[in-house]
Amino acid sequence: MIIKVPEVLDLVDHRANTLEVAAACRSNCMIHKKRTLLDFSATKTISSAAVLFLVAEIDRCRKVSGIAMLTGTFPRDKRLNRQMRDSGFYDALGVKCDIPQRERIYPVEYIKVRSGTAADGRLAVELRQALLGPHEEQLAKDKRGSFFRGITEAMTNVAQHAYPDDWDNGPIKVIKKGWWMLGHINKLSKQLKIMIVDQGIGIPRSLPRTHKDVIPALLAMLKLENSDGAMIHAAMELGRSRLEQSHRGKGLNDLKQIIDLCQEGTLRILSKKGEYLYRVRGGQCLPTIVSGHQDSLNGTLVEWSIPLDAILPFLLINEVGNEEK
Structure with missing residues (x-):
């Protein structure tokens, strides 16, 4: 089966097309048991979020159904070819890229997709090293572990909430407690971006399982009707209000707090049919x-996502004494 991948894949303006590619992979490999080829010959653009989302789906299909069940072709666009190489897309597809590794014209420095079933502190260290490079020695000791604690907490949240033991996903098998993560630095826009995805039940379904009693009060406080987007917002508010001290979004609120401290950045959460977007611009x-x-x-x-110019002063030790900027 050949899947003609569209010209553009992203989870904002071309969400439906991107989800259709993933659904076709699942259906072909897991339900119909048909070998599948992803044809990228017409594809020109894939957003970082779409890269991670599709890599997770490809990885699941190949691990559950067999590595021979799903592979792909190279895009004609050279820029996209380099992106797929550097992000780990080709590794997930089992395709060997013929572009020399030393050729790095693409302006995004990737931390290749990583996956696991438990929190991995090594990934946090790798992200920090890639971010700071030669400046890492200036990093305040107490922030070596604390800055990316939100990332490891997000992994922990997946293991604790995304894959309940009584969940029946029908013929579509899952990688139990599986998460996939991608990070990169865009040298042109000077942005750090970190993403994590899971294939579990989603926040709108997991939240009522653990906080059923407080959800009506939370939604009333937020002045929102019950919806997938509202449930994500409610999850982010747990622990910030007097209604509840423990909450599913602990790691996510750590990331939100860093945005507040840096006075710049964006946190976007997509779960089931809902979307939540938190933004700080110029301290506002x-x-x-x-x-x-x-x-x-x-x-x-x-x-x-957070600008490098905002986060580096927050991370590095002040040259005068040992106080942090």
Whole structure:
């Protein structure tokens, strides 16, 4: 079976097309048991979030159904070819890229997709080293572990909440407690972006299992009707209000707090049919956007972005004494 991949893949303006590619992979490999080829010959653009989302789906299909069940072709666009190489897309597909590794014209420095079933502190260290490079020795000792604690907490949240033991996903098998993560630095826009995705039940379904009693009060406080987007917002508010001290979004709130401290950044969460967007610009917190979609992501994707110019002063030790900037 040949899947003609569209010209553009992303989870904003081309969400439906991107989800359709993933659904076709699942259906072909897991239900119909047909070998599948992803044809990227017409593809020109894939957003980082779409890269991670599709790599997770490809990885699941190949691990569950067999590595011979799914592979792909090279895109004609050289820029996209380099992106797929550097992000780990080709590794997931089992395709060997013929572009020399030393050729790095693409302006995004990737931490290749990593996956696991438990929190992995090594990934946090690798992200930190890639971010700071030669400046890492200036990093305040107490922030070596604390800065990326939100990332490891996000992994822990997946293991604890995304894959309940009584969950029946039908013929579509899952990688139990599986998460996939991608990080990169865009040298042109000077942005750090970290993303994590799982293929679990999603925040709108997991939250009522653990906080059923407080959800009506939370939604009333937020002045929101019950929806997938509203449930994500409610999860982010747990622990910030007097209603509850423990909450599913602990790691996500750590990432949100760093945005507040740096006074710049974006946190976007997609889960099932819901979307949550938190933004700070120039020290001003913009209105939180809660929205919904007709199609379901079938899991949760978290995208955290922050300008390097905002985060490096926050991380590095002040040259005068040992106080942090």
